[in-house]
Amino acid sequence: MIRTSLIFIILLAGIVAFIDFWDSPxxxxxxxxxxxxxxxxxxxxxxxTETRQFGENGQLQFQLNTVRSEHYENEERFExxxxxxxxxxxxxxxxxxxxxxxxxxxKDKKMLLSGEVLAEQTxxxxxxxxxxxxxxxxxxxxKFAETDKPVTLTTPESLTTGxxxxxxxxxxxxxxxxxxxxxxxxxxxxx
Numbered sequence: 568m569i570r571t572s573l574i575f576i577i578l579l580a581g582i583v584a585f586i587d588f589w590d591s592p593x594x595x596x597x598x599x600x601x602x603x604x605x606x607x608x609x610x611x612x613x614x615x616t617e618t619r620q621f622g623e624n625g626q627l628q629f630q631l632n633t634v635r636s637e638h639y640e641n642e643e644r645f646e647x648x649x650x651x652x653x654x655x656x657x658x659x660x661x662x663x664x665x666x667x668x669x670x671x672x673x674k675d676k677k678m679l680l681s682g683e684v685l686a687e688q689t690x691x692x693x694x695x696x697x698x699x700x701x702x703x704x705x706x707x708x709x710k711f712a713e714t715d716k717p718v719t720l721t722t723p724e725s726l727t728t729g730x731x732x733x734x735x736x737x738x739x740x741x742x743x744x745x746x747x748x749x750x751x752x753x754x755x756x757x758x
Contacts, residue, residue, distance in 0.1 A: 609637035615621045620707075627655050629707060642749075643673040650680065654710055656737050658746075662688045664705060664712075668684075677706045686712065697721040697736065698741075718743060727753040 606755070614743075618631040635648040647669035654662045667682025679702070686698040700718040712734040720727040720741060731745030744751035 575631070575664065603730060610640040611638040612636065622688075624658075629654055641740040645673075647671065647678075650678070651678075652705065654705075654707075656710065658735065659739065660688055660690055662686055662710075662736050666703070676708055677704055679704050684714075686734075686736075694723055695721075696739075698732070700732070709735075711735055715745065724757075725753060727751065727754045 572748050578664065612635065613633075614635050616631075616633050616636055618629075619627060620629040621625075622628045630653040631647075632651045633649060637646045638644075639646070648667075650663045650664075650666055650669035652664040652669075654664065656662070660671045662682070664680060664686045666680035666684040669681070671677070672677045672679075681702045684698075684700050684703045686703065688696040690696070698712070698718060698720055700714045702716045703712055703714045706713075713732065715731045717726070717730050718732045720732070720743065727743060729743035730740060730749035732743045743749075
């Protein structure tokens with residue numbers, strides 16, 4: 568009787584082991600040689616978007632167009648592909664900012680543009696203002712831009728280069744060469 572019980576227990580254990588083996592995924596038996604790094608995944612993505620923000624007076628303040636935007640809720644940020652921002656102003660023509668990439672942080676209400684950043688303002692006649700830099704931070708509410716990277720400011724009469732800049736876009740006030748070691752160079756054509 569003990570011998571029969573022992574055989575029954577061994578047979579039962581063998582059947583349980585076989586069923587566990589049979590139902591297990593193959594990955595359970597192989598050690599993974601690759602290490603995966605957890606990349607955050609976007610909660611939402613959108614393609615070919617157009618976003619508009621209006622002021623209290625009902626006038627258009629900003630328009631943002633992107634090829635693709637991804638929202639990361641846990642980090643409170645948007646990542647943008649090929650963003651185009653049109654910043655409208657009360658008394659002056661709008662600024663149009665373009666870049667390869669952009670990141671909007673929701674809590675700071677600013678946008679970091681990177682990769683061939685170009686900010687252009689077309690004035691009356693053949694007049695214009697252009698700012699070119701590899702990276703630019705744009706503050707929406709203040710209509711203020713800044714960078715610590717090399718920057719080129721171009722108008723029909725002048726070409727100015729330096730490292731670092733702050734720009735009060737609505738007032739048309741630009742400060743270049745924020746770093747004491749930065750050399751600002753400017754050419755002016757008096758025509």
